[in-house]
Amino acid sequence: MSALFEPLTLRNLTIPNRVWMSPMCQYSAAVEGPEQGVPTDWHLTHLGSRAVGGAGLIVVEATAVSPEGRISPADLGLWNERQQERFGRIARFLADQGAVPGIQLAHAGRKASTDRPWRGGAPVGPEDHGWRPVAPSPIPFAEGHPVPDELSEAGIRRLVESFAAAARRALAAGFKVVDIHGAHGYLIHEFLSPFSNHRTDAYGGGFENRARFALEVVDAVRAEWPEELPVFFRVSATDWLSENPEDPREGWTADDTVRLAKELLAHGVDLLDVSTGGNAPKARIPMGPGYQVPFAARVKAETDLPTSAVGLITEPRQAEEIVASGQADAVMLGRELLRDPYWPHNAARELGAAARRPDQYGWAV
Numbered sequence: 619m620s621a622l623f624e625p626l627t628l629r630n631l632t633i634p635n636r637v638w639m640s641p642m643c644q645y646s647a648a649v650e651g652p653e654q655g656v657p658t659d660w661h662l663t664h665l666g667s668r669a670v671g672g673a674g675l676i677v678v679e680a681t682a683v684s685p686e687g688r689i690s691p692a693d694l695g696l697w698n699e700r701q702q703e704r705f706g707r708i709a710r711f712l713a714d715q716g717a718v719p720g721i722q723l724a725h726a727g728r729k730a731s732t733d734r735p736w737r738g739g740a741p742v743g744p745e746d747h748g749w750r751p752v753a754p755s756p757i758p759f760a761e762g763h764p765v766p767d768e769l770s771e772a773g774i775r776r777l778v779e780s781f782a783a784a785a786r787r788a789l790a791a792g793f794k795v796v797d798i799h800g801a802h803g804y805l806i807h808e809f810l811s812p813f814s815n816h817r818t819d820a821y822g823g824g825f826e827n828r829a830r831f832a833l834e835v836v837d838a839v840r841a842e843w844p845e846e847l848p849v850f851f852r853v854s855a856t857d858w859l860s861e862n863p864e865d866p867r868e869g870w871t872a873d874d875t876v877r878l879a880k881e882l883l884a885h886g887v888d889l890l891d892v893s894t895g896g897n898a899p900k901a902r903i904p905m906g907p908g909y910q911v912p913f914a915a916r917v918k919a920e921t922d923l924p925t926s927a928v929g930l931i932t933e934p935r936q937a938e939e940i941v942a943s944g945q946a947d948a949v950m951l952g953r954e955l956l957r958d959p960y961w962p963h964n965a966a967r968e969l970g971a972a973a974r975r976p977d978q979y980g981w982a983v
Contacts, residue, residue: 655695672962727805
């Protein structure tokens with residue numbers, strides 16, 4: 619009787635409920651050697667516990683398509699066979715617990731090569747296993763960040779190929795959903811936004827050119843991904859610049875997101891994972907419970923593309939209302955699932971819904 623615990627079918631894949639785990643970086647992979655970027659027992663336990671806890675879809679954290687695409691030297695990657703093999707163990711365990719295994723493919727762009735956040739998150743150089751970031755334009759993310767190298771068109775083509783190769787590996791590892799990271803000020807978002815993209819070639823200027831890289835990545839991933847399985851795209855629906863009349867800077871807007879959503883649908887994307895921000899470090903964001911949900915609701919109302927909502931969704935009845943009222947097709951939970959891996963079980967109990975539970979935990983019902 620709960621909308622939150624109804625299955626959702628996208629293409630030929632049925633996700634058992636609408637409570638999904640949002641990708642959240644753990645910064646816990648080896649920084650060098652053959653284990654660089656390889657998932658560890660920490661990742662297996664972290665992700666597996668949320669599958670045991672009842673989340674219908676588990677999306678692995680932003681996973682870099684190339685070494686230079688990592689946010690930090692301790693990030694996960696999917697550019698070699700060793701990484702693929704270890705991810706296979708995780709995907710199998712998630713599926714065995716009844717969850718759909720998904721993975722987010724990403725490139726950090728000008729926000730790459732930073733330290734772990736609990737150590738301050740400042741940029742790191744070669745002496746700390748860092749590297750020089752790349753971006754659409756040679757504009758640093760913030761004060762104290764290096765000027766990134768501007769990508770050539772040949773470099774852009776290589777990165778498109780890297781996304782495609784990572785998608786092939788994700789499929790071979792057993793993932794059923796691939797989520798392309800186009801949000802939070804990372805590379806694809808940097809191309810989309812006029813705040814960070816000052817190019818004058820085919821990848822800069824008007825909306826069509828700024829969206830070109832995103833759509834090329836989608837096309838390359840969709841070509842590798844089976845027709846029967848869905849592709850997601852995570853977007854920052856706004857840079858939170860145009861929403862502030864006192865800020866003269868031009869950025870990505872909610873209108874742009876609706877326009878992009880229609881293009882993504884035409885290129886084979888099956889769901890828009892709607893977040894906001896991350897590209898303009900001094901943007902003022904009016905945070906509060908469910909503050910990003912209206913952006914997902916607008917895309918859902920003005921396009922035919924399903925959406926998921928994210929951002930300070932913490933209470934079962936709040937999540938139920940978002941889905942039941944049609945504001946979004948699912949909710950992505952992040953920090954709340956870090957606080958409580960069994961949030962889906964507890965929410966089902968509060969909402970009077972049936973939820974799958976491991977036999978080993980049946981005594982606790």
